[in-house]
Amino acid sequence: MPSPKEARDALARIETAITSLCEEVGAIRKRLDSLDGGNAPMSTPEIIEFLDGYRVAEATAAAGFGAWIATSDTECLRGGLRMVQLREAAHAKLFEERIKELGGSPKAEASEELETFLIGTLGDPDKSDAEKLQTFVAQAGDPKVIEQLEGFAARMDADQETQFLLRAAIQDERTSVEFLHQACELLCGGSTS
Secondary structure, eight states: OOOOOHHHHHHHHHHHHHHHHHHHHHHHHHHHHHHHHSSSOOOOHHHHHHHHHHHHHHHHHHHHHHHHHHOOHHHHHHHHHHHHHHHHHHHHHHHHHHHHHTTTOOOOOHHHHHHIIIIITTTTTOOHHHHHHHHHHHHHOOOOHHHHHHHHHHOTTOOHHHHHHHHHHHHOOOOOOOHHHHHHHHHTTSSOO
């Protein structure tokens, strides 16, 4: 039979092992949440990283829509594209400002694929407006994109200013996508799905 001191020492070792195991399980859970996005609240560094990626996508989209406007020969489409371009540029500017307010600095750069699609394809003078609309709607008009953005916004409860900035941008995105779907139906004569 162990002495009282030996029993206390053994109990202390067990408590230390349990504490260590709990910390390990917590760390694993955090890693898993970060791998699948999870429902875990986003930290400030995660919010900054997300905003930076979204910022560069919006700035590139604004440039792409500008290139499309310059090559478009469809007046009614150009008018709507100007509004879409304005919204994309405004989002990029607002996200950049928010990144700085959160203590970060914009660092992300557009990938070659994103630039090729948004600037090269949409600004291609050899493609018709109907072709550009069909390409855009097929590649970027998926409602799942909006759902993913909403998922990120839902994880920003600790930063309601950014959360509601993002939610307002998401509403703009819905409006832009709806316009582009309607324009595609009008110019391409049929369904956009």
